[in-house]
Amino acid sequence: MAILKIARMGHPVLARRADPVPDPASSAIRRLVADMVETMIDANGAGLAAPQVHVALRVVVFQAPADRADEGLAETERFDQTAPLTVLINPEIEIIGGDTEGGWEGCLSVPGMRGFVERPAHICYRGVDHEGRLVERTAKGFHARVVQHEFDHLNGILYPQRMSDLKKFIFESEAHHWVKANE
Ligand code: NI
Secondary structure: OOOOOOOOOOOOOOOOEEOOOOOOHHHHHHHHHHHHHHHHOOOOOEEEHHHHHHOEEEEEEEEHHHHHHHOOOHHHHHHHEEEEEEEEEOOOOEEEOOOOEEEOOOOOOOOOOOEEEEEEEEEEEEEEEOOOOEEEEEHHHHHHHHHHHHHHHHOOHHHHHOOOOOOHEEEEHHHHHHHHHOO
C-alpha cells in the first residue's frame, strides 16, 4: 500500500470526466482502492475520488461516521445518515424528492478552505465494490452530501462550482471568526 499524492484545484485531472472501470474486481483496481483508502485516512478526509490521486477512473471511497450525523434522530433516520468505509465503482445517483439542504464542505484538493453548498437532501446510489458486489443504498444528511461531493469529482466538478454565495467560501482557519460574526 502507498500514500498517493493528491491533485489540487487547477490540475486538469480534476476537471475532466473520469472513465468507467471495465473490470472492478481486477487486481489493479484492488491496489488502487487500497492506496486510496490509505491516502484518505492519512489525510483525515471523509472521502476520496480516484481523479484526486491522478487516476481518471470512476472509483470513490468514503465514510459517513455516526458522529457526523444530525443528533436527536430516530434510529431509522440515523441509519440513512451513516455509512461504513465504502468503495463505490461506476456509481450512479438518483435524487429522491425535491428537498435541498445546505452544509459546509471541504475537499482534500482545495486544502484549507470551506464552502457552504446547497445539495439535494435525499438520494439513492448504486455501484459495485472492488469485489464486484452490488452496493445500493439510500442516503440523507452528511452521507448524502459526501456521496454527491465524491460523485461530482468523477464528472470534473469541484464543490466551489456548486456554490451560490461566494461569501461563504472561507479559510478553515478563519471559521471560528466567521461563525462568531454570523451568529
Ligand atoms: Ni473533494
